[in-house]
Amino acid sequence: MTTPFSQTRIDQLLHDMEIDDLNHASIRQIGAIARTMEQETGQEYIHFEMGIPGLPPSAIGVEAEIDALRRGVASKYPDIEGIADLKTEASRFVKAFINTDIAPKGCIPTTGSMQGVFAAFMLCTQLDPSRDTILYLDPGFPVQKMQAAVIGARTASFDVADHRGADALRAKLEQMLSSGRICCLIYSNPNNPSWMCLTDDELRVIGELATKYDVVVIEDLAYMTMDFRRPLGRPYQPPFQPTVSRYTDNYILMLSGSKMFSYAGQRIAVACISDTLFHRSYPTLAARYGISRFGAAYAYDMLYTLSSGVSHSAQCALAAMMRAATDGRYAFVDDVREYARRTARIKDIMLAHGFNITYDRDLDEPVSDGLFFTIGYHDMEGGTLLRQLLYHGITGIVLSTTGSTRQGIRACCSTMQEHHYPLLDQRCRLFAQNNPV
């Protein structure tokens, strides 16, 4: 079998990194292998592994950040609860695009949603000693599982694709939550990696059971409004981003600037805590920190000890981008729609060469094209598939690392440039020849 990149060399690199099975390789490790091969051969990989913005950063954000630096904010510790302007704008943004009311007080900047989720996991696992488990509605973002390993929290999970629809989801969630050990649950919507979108019926089930079992829902909205089948993202106009916040008071919405505004480099996001949860008192917190309220402990114990607040200028940038979006001056959804166009083209090419979409259905309709998608090849096992793809100059991560029960890889379209499409076509054709069914 002839492949564009040396099988022997790739196998050796994997061996050197102690990766026998690609089901145990991280995003960063796979990226490192591809970069090494690129340096050694001068040949380019098609990088599907990392979920990075493939667009320039929002100019509104950049200009606001530069203005803030010129004003001298670099020397001034920002308030731990966030600068007032960002808190106000986040509250307005949530109202405009999600149609949910959250007071500015509860909108707290974080060093990316990575920090927002870490802090939420840390706090939720400390609320009640008998509730020590984080529930993941998989497939999901692998690093959020690594966060539990770092914290030392127990985890539970199921592949939500096997339990779609309100009835099936209710049955599964009842089974999981009735253990009484779940303190919080997390999912992203649209879903990373599959781009499935939970419906209002399903979100209602999650919300009702979160209330019933007193579980905090962490709704990761990193890709909010990017269900491109619907006309989302028009301020104050329906349809709005579907959300669990309509159906329970036990929630934190994680809004990230990374993908919506292509602002990943500055590590800026906002954790939006429901008014009810924000003000709720926990005796466990009072005993441990001398602060009983959830929202205060989130800011003054978690975020304070994690990084003493968030880059001052980046907060100014996010405030400006949110304000422009809410005021209708910045149609960010039009910008990120580019991802759907790229993914559609990639899927066309790969399907023509015998690949399939691993998670292809969203209840009764095809999944939206978006930033991430999932690819399988007949019945090839996921780790084997990724190894073969690496030989053929294409990266990705194995779906098993996302908690998926299916065989395939997660791919991200963001690094695709025009010259990559014919290259992808050529490599997929060779892949199919080398791997006849």
Add this chain to the structure above:
Amino acid sequence: MTTPFSQTRIDQLLHDMEIDDLNHASIRQIGAIARTMEQETGQEYIHFEMGIPGLPPSAIGVEAEIDALRRGVASKYPDIEGIADLKTEASRFVKAFINTDIAPKGCIPTTGSMQGVFAAFMLCTQLDPSRDTILYLDPGFPVQKMQAAVIGARTASFDVADHRGADALRAKLEQMLSSGRICCLIYSNPNNPSWMCLTDDELRVIGELATKYDVVVIEDLAYMTMDFRRPLGRPYQPPFQPTVSRYTDNYILMLSGSKMFSYAGQRIAVACISDTLFHRSYPTLAARYGISRFGAAYAYDMLYTLSSGVSHSAQCALAAMMRAATDGRYAFVDDVREYARRTARIKDIMLAHGFNITYDRDLDEPVSDGLFFTIGYHDMEGGTLLRQLLYHGITGIVLSTTGSTRQGIRACCSTMQEHHYPLLDQRCRLFAQNNPV
């Protein structure tokens, strides 16, 4: 007793915040009380409570950060190990001002030293299940104790002022470390709050015992070169910043941009891990993360899950500031020497009215003037003293919150402006009249 601010109102605010005893009040809470009183009365407080930069941010940093933003870094996730330029410059800076060799690989940016220390505590407490305790060489920064509470780590501490000199320190450290439960120890040098500076003899003891008992030393150099009694801070010229790194391989140096370069708002620092520790393998880490080496786990498990890296533009700023300092184009120590001038004037005023310096001696010489200092009033208990000071329009934090065994308050000179000195004089005079000995 007549005081500039209403005793009744202050007592009420404290009561509303559930603070009966100022020995249990945090920096942020005291700041909040003072701000409330300022709003209600229109009268200004003298803010000694918070350790914030009182100087404009380094122009070199600001310009470099603006340039980076113009280049479009805002959309690009920085490498988890840090951008190459900052890693190289941090390694050079450490050599130039500390005369220690650390490879760029081991110089890893963090979202302020707050994150750097959090990640170090997290990782060190996971190296060996039988070593679960963090040792603090007090007095120290209260939030570093809060970090242990958040993580759920055990703590031990002693007031280093009670064990100064190599022999006394060795005896005390032997006693503490021989328990076998200490995984890491932390101190700041110069010391926050007292500005005591550990000598080379003392640092040698710490280093030797860290090696003997296999303990990681976290040396917080937030105020490095700010022992203004010595001509520190001239690149590649002795005397160099004293450091434990000459006496052990078990160390992480925490270098922060916040005070050295007045860059606190951007949350940028570098954790510099010794080459030996960086490459050391731990079976516990391999089992938990599939990564065995300390340095790799610090970056790819701790920092990755904590915030997915550090603001891209702030890394560019710190790289530029360090390069300019190392190249001799930016005499940052001359800028921060302003703190010593302010502290000297404050001390003169307060000593004239019967106050004393709580930690006044550094072995056989007076402590350096610097950013922080410690103030007592005859034999008045620390919590009582702070309450009296609040009545008289002066803030601070009680030394007990720093792990101190002495009665007094920690004060920071950074917010002092010219018109504050006569105000301080007037208020201290009234304080002395109201509190006759």
